Amino acid sequence: MNNEKNQPYQNDELLIGRNPVAEALSAGRSIIKVMVAKGNPSGAAVEITAKAKKAGIPVQEVERKKLDFMTGGAAHQGIAALCAMKEYSSVEDILKLAEERGEQPFVIILDEIEDPHNLGAIIRSAECVGAHGVIIKKRRNAGLTYTAYKASAGALEYLPVARVTNIADTIDELKRRNIWIYGADMNGEDYRKTDFSGGAALVIGNEGKGISRLVREKCDVIVSLPMKGRINSLNASVAAGILMYKVAESR
Structure with a gap:
C-alpha cells in the first residue's frame, strides 16, 4: 500500500497495463485518476485516456521512470489507474x-x-x-x-x-x-x-x-x-x- 511517499503502490490499489485499465473503465469501477507515461502514447492508450476523460476521470501525464517506480517494475505498457478502496456514493x-x-x-x-x-x-x-x-x-x-x-x-x-x-x-x-x-x-x-x-x-x-x-x-x-x-x-x-x-x- 502507498502509505509512504517513497513506497511503490501495491496492485490492490493500482491497476497496471492497458487491458486492466480498459476493463475497469468499461465496468464503471471507481477510478481516482489514470496515469499515462509521457511521450508518444499508443493507439490503445489514446483510446483509454479519451474514455477516462469522457467519464470525468482525471488523466495525468507522468514520467515513465515514475510509472516504473509506482508499479514496482511491472510491465505497465505506459498506463496505470489509481482506484478507490471503496465505491463512491451519490x-x-x-x-x-x-x-x-x-x-x-x-x-x-x-x-x-x-x-x-x-x-x-x-x-x-x-x-x-x-x-x-x-x-x-x-x-x-x-x-x-x-x-x-x-x-x-x-x-x-x-x-x-x-x-x-x-x-x-x-x-x-x-x-x-x-x-x-x-x-x-x-x-x-x-x-x-x-x-x-x-x-x-x-x-x-x-x-x-x-x-x-x-x-x-x-x-x-x-x-x-x-x-x-x-x-x-x-x-x-x-x-x-x-x-x-x-x-x-x-x-
Whole structure:
C-alpha cells in the first residue's frame, strides 16, 4: 500500500497495463485518476485516456521512470489507474440516509483537500459526530486511496462519500433542499456564536489556499475559529473536527 511517499503502490490499489485499465473503465469501477507515461502514447492508450476523460476521470501525464517506480517494475505498457478502496456514493444517497434517520441533513463538503491523511481524518470525525456523508471534488482532491481509508480508522465502512464534478453546482442543489451552507475561513464570524441548527453543510477548504472564491461566495455564512497563538491557522482536519462537533451540538 502507498502509505509512504517513497513506497511503490501495491496492485490492490493500482491497476497496471492497458487491458486492466480498459476493463475497469468499461465496468464503471471507481477510478481516482489514470496515469499515462509521457511521450508518444499508443493507439490503445489514446483510446483509454479519451474514455477516462469522457467519464470525468482525471488523466495525468507522468514520467515513465515514475510509472516504473509506482508499479514496482511491472510491465505497465505506459498506463496505470489509481482506484478507490471503496465505491463512491451519490449526493442523493447521503440525503436519503438523513431522511431514513429522520434527521435534518448534516453534510461535510471538501473543497480541494489534497492530503489523503486529512481526508481520512475528516471522514473519521464526520462519522463520529453523526454526519450523513462527505462530498469531495473529482479533480484536485484526495480520493479514497488506502492512505485515506487507513486514516479513517474504519469510518469509510459506515459513512457515504460522494464525488462530484462541480462543488458550486452541488451547493446550489443543497440550497434548493433548504440546507444552509457554512464555510470555514479565517475571516468569518466566531463559530461559537453561530446557530447551526437545521439542515447544514460545512465547507472545508484546501490546506493552503482555503475555500475557493466561487465556493466562498456560495456560502450562506462564513465561520472562523479564534486564534490565540502566534500562528493563524489549524490543520484542516483539526479545524473540521472542532466545527463538526459544534454543528452536532446545535442539532
